[in-house]
Amino acid sequence: MQLKSLATAKMTAKAAALFAAGALTLTACGGGGSTPAASEGGIQLINAGKLTVCSDIPYEPFEFEKDGQTVGYDVDIAKEIAKDLDAELSIVDSSFEAIETGTALTQCDLGISSISITDTRKAVMDFSTPYLDDDLALVASEESGISSLDDAKGKKVGVQQATTGAEYAQEQGIDAQQFEDTGLLVQSLQAGTIDAALGNQSVLGYAIKDQPKFKSVEDFATGEQLGISVKKGNTALLEKVDGTLERLNEDGSLEKFKTTWFGETAK
Numbered sequence: 392m393q394l395k396s397l398a399t400a401k402m403t404a405k406a407a408a409l410f411a412a413g414a415l416t417l418t419a420c421g422g423g424g425s426t427p428a429a430s431e432g433g434i435q436l437i438n439a440g441k442l443t444v445c446s447d448i449p450y451e452p453f454e455f456e457k458d459g460q461t462v463g464y465d466v467d468i469a470k471e472i473a474k475d476l477d478a479e480l481s482i483v484d485s486s487f488e489a490i491e492t493g494t495a496l497t498q499c500d501l502g503i504s505s506i507s508i509t510d511t512r513k514a515v516m517d518f519s520t521p522y523l524d525d526d527l528a529l530v531a532s533e534e535s536g537i538s539s540l541d542d543a544k545g546k547k548v549g550v551q552q553a554t555t556g557a558e559y560a561q562e563q564g565i566d567a568q569q570f571e572d573t574g575l576l577v578q579s580l581q582a583g584t585i586d587a588a589l590g591n592q593s594v595l596g597y598a599i600k601d602q603p604k605f606k607s608v609e610d611f612a613t614g615e616q617l618g619i620s621v622k623k624g625n626t627a628l629l630e631k632v633d634g635t636l637e638r639l640n641e642d643g644s645l646e647k648f649k650t651t652w653f654g655e656t657a658k
Contacts, residue, residue: 436476442500443501444480445489445496446502449572465504468522475634487554490504500628501620506617516622516623517621522618527613528611535587537586540609549569550567550588576590
């Protein structure tokens with residue numbers, strides 16, 4: 392199957408999963424599943440007793456499947472938010488397009504999917520306080536001859552569609568090949584069908600950490616920060632999310648999650 396066809400198939404499957412409200416549910420509390428739709432503090436959850444989170448899977452190490460479970464940096468944070476809400480965590484695999492345009496928030500309470508906070512996105516959704524700094528990087532193989540962004544112009548460069556990496560490539564005059572998700576982007580880089588990949592330092596750094604033939608050839612200080620999205624105006628839920636992030640910062644859990652999932656690539 393060509394990559395484009397596979398991407399289309401994945402998008403269809405994700406859309407179906409989103410709108411059928413099918414979800415992979417992870418138990419994040421021991422509360423017995425009796426939490427009402429309107430929980431303590433007036434927070435309204437889409438599904439009673441569950442914190443429903445939209446996430447674009449795979450995006451390793453933020454969210455991906457391992458041994459039949461959805462795991463990763465974002466998932467660990469989502470579990471903590473669910474715990475503070477005394478709710479079960481229900482993760483819905485959604486396309487990133489739906490997440491970054493805010494469409495996914497019609498079916499989910501939160502979007503947790505390595506979402507960079509931008510003015511465009513803030514116009515259609517609200518964001519938590521930032522939980523990770525994550526600039527962009529260009530990754531290429533040794534044999535590609537690429538050692539800078541200028542070298543990459545005219546060559547095959549891949550990006551994940553609807554991301555800040557895709558926007559940056561366009562701004563820099565690169566006609567990049569777009570992939571539905573980072574899993575497909577990394578697969579293409581490893582297969583040699585593209586010469587380089589442009590995306591966030593965290594995920595690309597993680598993808599090549601055990602592959603010495605690839606290296607990060609240039610970093611771009613774009614000042615990106617990742618946030619958790621909520622439906623615009625849902626201040627009660629947003630305050631709860633910020634409260635959990637503050638707790639995770641203060642007790643050292645967030646730093647522990649970074650070390651677990653990013654190792655030396657963590658900022």
